[in-house]
Amino acid sequence: MTEERVEFEGIYNKLPRPIRRIFSWGRSFSIWPVHLVTGCCSPEFMQAAGPRYDMERWGVLPMASIRQSDALFFVGNVARKMMKRALRLYQQMPEPRYVVDIGICTISKGPFYDSYSLVRVADYLPVDVMISGCPPKPEAILYGTMLLRKKILGDVDEGAGKET
Amino acid sequence: MMSMKELEKKLRDRFGEGVIDFAIPRKNRLIIKVDASIVKEIAMFIKENGFDMPISAGATDYPKDKRFEVFWVIWSSIHNLVLILKTDIDRDNAEIDSLVEVWRGVQKFERETWELMGINYKGHPKLKPLLLPEDWDEGYPLRKDFSLSPYKV
Numbered sequence: 001m002t003e004e005r006v007e008f009e010g011i012y013n014k015l016p017r018p019i020r021r022i023f024s025w026g027r028s029f030s031i032w033p034v035h036l037v038t039g040c041c042s043p044e045f046m047q048a049a050g051p052r053y054d055m056e057r058w059g060v061l062p063m064a065s066i067r068q069s070d071a072l073f074f075v076g077n078v079a080r081k082m083m084k085r086a087l088r089l090y091q092q093m094p095e096p097r098y099v100v101d102i103g104i105c106t107i108s109k110g111p112f113y114d115s116y117s118l119v120r121v122a123d124y125l126p127v128d129v130m131i132s133g134c135p136p137k138p139e140a141i142l143y144g145t146m147l148l149r150k151k152i153l154g155d156v157d158e159g160a161g162k163e164t
Numbered sequence: 165m166m167s168m169k170e171l172e173k174k175l176r177d178r179f180g181e182g183v184i185d186f187a188i189p190r191k192n193r194l195i196i197k198v199d200a201s202i203v204k205e206i207a208m209f210i211k212e213n214g215f216d217m218p219i220s221a222g223a224t225d226y227p228k229d230k231r232f233e234v235f236w237v238i239w240s241s242i243h244n245l246v247l248i249l250k251t252d253i254d255r256d257n258a259e260i261d262s263l264v265e266v267w268r269g270v271q272k273f274e275r276e277t278w279e280l281m282g283i284n285y286k287g288h289p290k291l292k293p294l295l296l297p298e299d300w301d302e303g304y305p306l307r308k309d310f311s312l313s314p315y316k317v
Contacts, residue, residue, distance in 0.1 A: 081297050114312040116305050117296070 039076015221273035
């Protein structure tokens with residue numbers, strides 16, 4: 001997985017800077033995430049995607065297929081068994097790919113801090129944006145996607161997929 | 165419709181000392197504590213008396229007394245009674261007869277208890293991991309002596 005990433009970065013970084021800027025500009029306005037709903041932060045995500053907050057204003061369209069998506073949103077607590085499956089999903093995503101944590105459970109296991117079955121996403125995958133809250137408000141999720149967009153735009157200078 | 169007294173009398177007549185305790189904590193609720201060696205015969209007997217639907221099964225850990233209390237919760241659709249069948253087993257040698265042959269519905273409950281509590285159900289057809297990861301080898305999580313400190317963030 002890491003080798004693929006390095007190879008992609010090599011090709012991407014060889015492109016001239018204006019072209020890279022165009023690429024990432026286009027990418028930043030069409031983040032199509034797959035939301036992996038494993039917990040109860042999902043109603044907040046649904047609200048954020050629904051008509052009231054309407055994430056699609058910024059081009060964030062919840063996607064059904066992992067193979068056509070840009071970002072993987074972890075919505076809710078992730079068990080160890082689920083993490084194996086999530087890793088398989090992540091490997092199927094096209095480059096460049098981004099990972100967003102929604103909710104405190106994915107960041108630090110939250111109220112289940114001593115659970116034997118839950119894991120932190122950051123231990124397994126390079127997480128780009130972490131949205132805290134239990135659950136985070138729809139505004140917070142929108143703010144997180146804004147941060148992700150900023151990060152994608154910033155990739156032009158720093159190189160793709162660079163970790164924060 | 166059979167009264168609880170009748171059932172108690174039948175059980176005591178049939179099994180004698182095997183029935184350790186017979187309690188009625190509240191309306192429509194029975195708790196029967198029996199000897200571990202005859203749990204299967206008693207299960208057969210109470211099934212014949214109309215208790216046909218298993219609701220739950222599991223176990224409680226008492227490390228100070230060095231015992232597990234294994235229980236099955238059975239509902240009777242005929243008498244509208246909930247019966248809890250309990251038995252004590254040794255903590256170091258946690259083995260008990262499986263009741264899958266009596267009620268097929270307890271299969272998943274017993275499998276879960278086997279996985280999380282480490283109770284070996286003799287005669288169970290499929291003791292394979294159900295909830296935990298396939299390669300789990302870190303002990304039985306619901307036992308009292310299972311340490312959670314390695315998992316703390």
